[in-house]
Amino acid sequence: MHNKTFIHLMLYGIFGALTTILAWFIYWAATRMLAMRPMTASVLAWFLAVLFSYATNRKYVFHSKVSTFTGIIKECLSFMASRLGTGIFDLVVTFIFIEWLNFYDMPVKIISNIIVVILNYVFSKLLVFKGAQQA
Numbered sequence: 001m002h003n004k005t006f007i008h009l010m011l012y013g014i015f016g017a018l019t020t021i022l023a024w025f026i027y028w029a030a031t032r033m034l035a036m037r038p039m040t041a042s043v044l045a046w047f048l049a050v051l052f053s054y055a056t057n058r059k060y061v062f063h064s065k066v067s068t069f070t071g072i073i074k075e076c077l078s079f080m081a082s083r084l085g086t087g088i089f090d091l092v093v094t095f096i097f098i099e100w101l102n103f104y105d106m107p108v109k110i111i112s113n114i115i116v117v118i119l120n121y122v123f124s125k126l127l128v129f130k131g132a133q134q135a
Contacts, residue, residue: 006029012121015056023049046087054079062129073127082123086116 023045030041054076056063064076091113097103 003111011061012057015053015061016117018056019049019053022052050080050083051076053083057124058129060126064129065131069127079124079128082128086123089119090116 026045026048027041030036030044031038034041036044057064057079058075063068064075066072090112094105097108098105
C-alpha cells in the first residue's frame, strides 16, 4: 500500500474512532445529565457526531478546498445524507437479519458496521469530497 494511502486510511480510522467516542459521550450525557429520553438522545448524538465527522473528514482526511458558504453547506448536507443513508442501511439489516430472521445479533452488527464504514468512506471519497486531494 502506498504511504499516502496508508496515512489517509489511518486518519479516517482515527477520526472515525473519535466520532464514535463523541457519540457515546453525548448519548451518555444527554440521558444521564440532561434526563433526555433514549431516542431523543440518540438523534442528538448522531447529529452532533456527524457534524464532528464532517468537519474532521473535510479538513484532515479529504482536505476539501470548498470555501464558499453555499459550497460548504451543500458539502455538509451531502455528507449528512450519505451518513443517513448508511444509517438506514444498518437499521434495515438489523431488522431483516436480527428481528425478522432471528440471527444472532453481534455477528450481524459487526458485519453491518464493517459494510457501513466502507460505504461511508466510498461515499465521502466519490460523492461528498470528490474534488478534494488526499493527504
